[in-house]
Each structure stands twice: as structure tokens, then as C-alpha cells.
Amino acid sequence: MLRLADRDTTGLLQAGDPDPVEWINPPAGRRSSSPANMRAAPCLQRLAISALHPRKWSATSPTTSAPRVLRAAFPNASMQLVLQRYSRLVIDCNRPFEATDCFVAQSDGTVVPVNADLSDRERLGRYVEIHQPLHEAIAGGLDQRQATGKPLFLVSVHSFTPVMRARPAPSGISNSAFSTIATPVSPNDWPKPSAPPIRTLPSGSTSRTTSTISPITRSPCTASGAAFRMCFSKCATTSSTTPAGNRNGRTGWPAPSGLRQKASKEPMMAADHLTTRDVPLDPAASAILFIDVQNFSVSREGGEFKDVSDADIAGKYGYYFNRIREVAIPNMQRLLAGFRKAGIEVLHTTIESLTKDGRDRSLDYKITGFNVPKGSWDGKVIDELEPLEDEIVFPKSSSSVFVSTHIDYVLRNLGVRQIVLCGLLTDQCVESAVRDACDLNYLVTLVPDACGTYSEERHNTSLSAIKGYCRQISTDDLLKEIGQ
Numbered sequence: 001m002l003r004l005a006d007r008d009t010t011g012l013l014q015a016g017d018p019d020p021v022e023w024i025n026p027p028a029g030r031r032s033s034s035p036a037n038m039r040a041a042p043c044l045q046r047l048a049i050s051a052l053h054p055r056k057w058s059a060t061s062p063t064t065s066a067p068r069v070l071r072a073a074f075p076n077a078s079m080q081l082v083l084q085r086y087s088r089l090v091i092d093c094n095r096p097f098e099a100t101d102c103f104v105a106q107s108d109g110t111v112v113p114v115n116a117d118l119s120d121r122e123r124l125g126r127y128v129e130i131h132q133p134l135h136e137a138i139a140g141g142l143d144q145r146q147a148t149g150k151p152l153f154l155v156s157v158h159s160f161t162p163v164m165r166a167r168p169a170p171s172g173i174s175n176s177a178f179s180t181i182a183t184p185v186s187p188n189d190w191p192k193p194s195a196p197p198i199r200t201l202p203s204g205s206t207s208r209t210t211s212t213i214s215p216i217t218r219s220p221c222t223a224s225g226a227a228f229r230m231c232f233s234k235c236a237t238t239s240s241t242t243p244a245g246n247r248n249g250r251t252g253w254p255a256p257s258g259l260r261q262k263a264s265k266e267p268m269m270a271a272d273h274l275t276t277r278d279v280p281l282d283p284a285a286s287a288i289l290f291i292d293v294q295n296f297s298v299s300r301e302g303g304e305f306k307d308v309s310d311a312d313i314a315g316k317y318g319y320y321f322n323r324i325r326e327v328a329i330p331n332m333q334r335l336l337a338g339f340r341k342a343g344i345e346v347l348h349t350t351i352e353s354l355t356k357d358g359r360d361r362s363l364d365y366k367i368t369g370f371n372v373p374k375g376s377w378d379g380k381v382i383d384e385l386e387p388l389e390d391e392i393v394f395p396k397s398s399s400s401v402f403v404s405t406h407i408d409y410v411l412r413n414l415g416v417r418q419i420v421l422c423g424l425l426t427d428q429c430v431e432s433a434v435r436d437a438c439d440l441n442y443l444v445t446l447v448p449d450a451c452g453t454y455s456e457e458r459h460n461t462s463l464s465a466i467k468g469y470c471r472q473i474s475t476d477d478l479l480k481e482i483g484q
Helices: 042-046 054-060 066-075 120-146 311-316 318-343 365-369 407-414 426-439 456-465 473-481
Strands: 021-024 080-083 153-158 212-217 228-232 237-242 286-291 345-351 391-397 418-424 442-451
Touching: 021 120, 042 473, 080 120, 212 237, 237 365, 286 407, 286 426, 286 442, 311 318, 318 345, 318 418, 318 473, 345 407, 365 407, 391 407, 426 442, 426 456, 442 456
Parallel strands: 080 237, 153 237, 212 228, 286 345, 286 418, 345 391, 418 442
Antiparallel strands: 021 080, 153 228
16 A cells, blocks of 8 residues: 555645554554544644534544543454544545445535536545545455464444534444453443443543444444444454445445355354344435325325215325325425435336337236326425435336336445335335335334324234334334434
8 A cells, every 4th residue: 555655735635734544552563653633633623624614523533432432441462553644524434435425525514515517527636535445454454364274353433523413322332232352351440231232431421432243244233323333253353444424334335354164163152143223323324215205196186086075085085095194204304304304215116108109017017907108297205395406316117116017226326235215105105115225125114103094904914924024113202313
């Protein structure tokens, strides 16, 4: 890896800027580096990053947060620590370069003007100068240590700040139903890990780091407020720290080369899968999908009800229209506003054919008589939930959006691992989406009070039938969970 002095100083980093990577106890051939005052780094001054929110810089002090916790919790001279020094507001080193949130325009309510309208050249420059060196260092350290035949223990530590959402504890070590490792590595004066997962340090501690445990071969299990992740596989030993706000839960991003094709024959030190669906949302790896909330099935003039008599609307469909107008749609409006404010991806799907005559519809829709012609008013999302210009709408011609659209492909491109579902009908298109999303390895959250169907009995029966496929949570609780 080239050092800063060897780089072209016409890019983002110039003479006087700290190197992007700090090594503590580096492997042979690399020199240690001293902590740097990143708040005063010339690069961040030029980008006006350090002045955006002064309190958020408490997590980058060399005497607090991740570096301090590492030195206190792992006083082992043989450990190799790799620290990424630059704020995620410059580039998020825990996102692949092509991720939409690798360069954030807003973070936890802080607008980042310098990231607006970045050119491809500016993005690539930040990647080459800051992102790539970190991952080269981690991969190189893993490869070099593993070559010695020693066991591998990878720890990923993330600082967070006291102003970033509500945190359940100022610092500590947490785990996901697994404390075999968390307990022995906790300093003696820390409360030992036990359920519930989050532990709090003694009063007066200045450290602000928590942790979750998950296997190295899977996307990390994300707990609300977690910033310190421990990944276990009996291979080699290293650890890395990254700046505030990191939630490395993406898929499709190759592991460092030292971890590929080198699986141990020994048993995993932790279960290789999650043991619960009750995982709070990781905003950076989540999306919400509104299902079939469209003129066709919501409006009295819509195609599904235009030929239904007023008597049947009042009688047979009375519960349905009351439910969606008084409960489901108001809650969906609240969810839409909250998720937009939180910067979480918002998606919509509607029943709509790809053709005027509906020849592309599923056999089931043809038998049922459903045809929402391409581009028709029936196929539009209702005004109360009107999509923004840049929100994705998937037209579908089957009950499940995962069957007749490329939503799975898009979700993976967006880095989504957790999906929130709501809409119509609970026991038909919503239930189909829940089951298919679960089988495609998404963590599914269903919001029952933002769903509706033709009777309370059908609604409740469906919720009971799919409780093994999803987490079910109220609108109020979900909005609290995302800080809205």
C-alpha cells in the first residue's frame, strides 16, 4: 500500500493530511503510527466536515471511544489494530463503492453539503485514497497472520456519538444469544455479558462503544445502537476500527482475501445463523415496501369496486373500507413520513400489467379477472402515499411482488437485508411477500396496523399463520425504533 507521501497530492489528501490508516502493533514490514487529531486534519477543514456538528467529534478523539476501548479490552501486544481515521461523512468505508450511501448527503440529521453532486472523479478519488487503503491493510494483515498458522479472531469496532439516535447504553459488550467470547474478553470492572444483550459500563465511563457477536461468514447481526461487532471463526487474529455510524450489514461484498477459501475444519465458535427474528432495523440496510395501496383497490371508483353496488360496499365491504381509511392508511402515512425523514429507502408496488390488454398477467389474475392496464389511473399509488420522484415503484402482475418483478435484484443492489412490509391485502399480496422475502433470506418486519383485508377474522388468521416468517410490530413502536 502506498503511503501518503508517495501519492499524487493533487487529489483529496494533500501534504499535511494524516494517513488514512493507523496501525497499532503492525505486522512485520509496517511501522506503527501515532494517534492523529482528526478534527484538525487539513482535509476535513477543506471539506468543512469537522465544523458540521462538533459534538459528533467526541467519538474520534484518540483517548476515547474505539481506540481506548480496544487498548483497555484487548491488552495484547501481539494484536494488530487497523484504524480508519477519516469520518464516514467523507466516505463510508463499510459500504461497497457502488452503494448509494457510500457518500451520504445527510447523516443523522446533519446535512453534508460537500457531498452534494459529487462527480465520478471525486468519488473515485475518495475511494482510492481512503476506502481502498483500509481494506488493503485489513486483508494484508489477515493474510500475513494466517500464514503463520495461528488462530484467527477478527474484531470490528465502531465508534458512535452521544447525539446519534438514542442508545441503550453508553458503552459495553453485547452479544446475540452468545456470550462465550464476550464474557472472557470483558475487562474485570465491566459487568459480564448476559441477557438482555446490552450491558452498561460503570458510571462515569467516557467510552461510547457497544458490541454484537455474529459469525464471520454471515452478515453481522445488528442490534439497535450497536457499534462494536465481533466476528468469530477459528482462523487468525486481527481487529479493525472504523468511524461513527458504521453498520456493516451488506451482502454481495467480498470478504478480505485472507478469509476466502480458508474455512477451518474446527467447529464455529458461534452459531452460524441468527437465532431470532426480533432484530431492530439497521437503517442503512433496510427498506420499507408499501403493497398495492392504489386507486384500483382503495378507491370506490377503482376497477375492483366500480361495479359493486352501494349496498355491498356498505355491507360486504364495510369493514374493509373502514379499516383502510381509519387505521391502515393513516398509519402508512405516518410510516412513509418517518422513513423518509430517517433516510431509509422507500419502495412501492402496485397491481399493474406490463401491457394494455394484460396478456402478461399471471394465470391466477386472468382467472380472477384482474387487469390493471399499463399506465392506467387504477395502477397509480393513492394520493395520500404518492411516491416521490426518485422512489421506486414496481408494477406487478401476480400476488407476490417477488414473483413478477425484479425487486429481489434491486434490493440486493441497494444493500437491503431487512425489509418492512405493509399494505393490502393482509392475507393475500402482503402475506405472499412476507413468505417469499423470508425464503430469500431477508429479515422481514410486518406492521399489522398498517395492513388491511376484508374481515378482522381474515386479518388475524393471516397474522397468526405468518408469525413464524416475520417480526410483527406496531406503527408506534417501529417509528420509535428508527428515531421518529
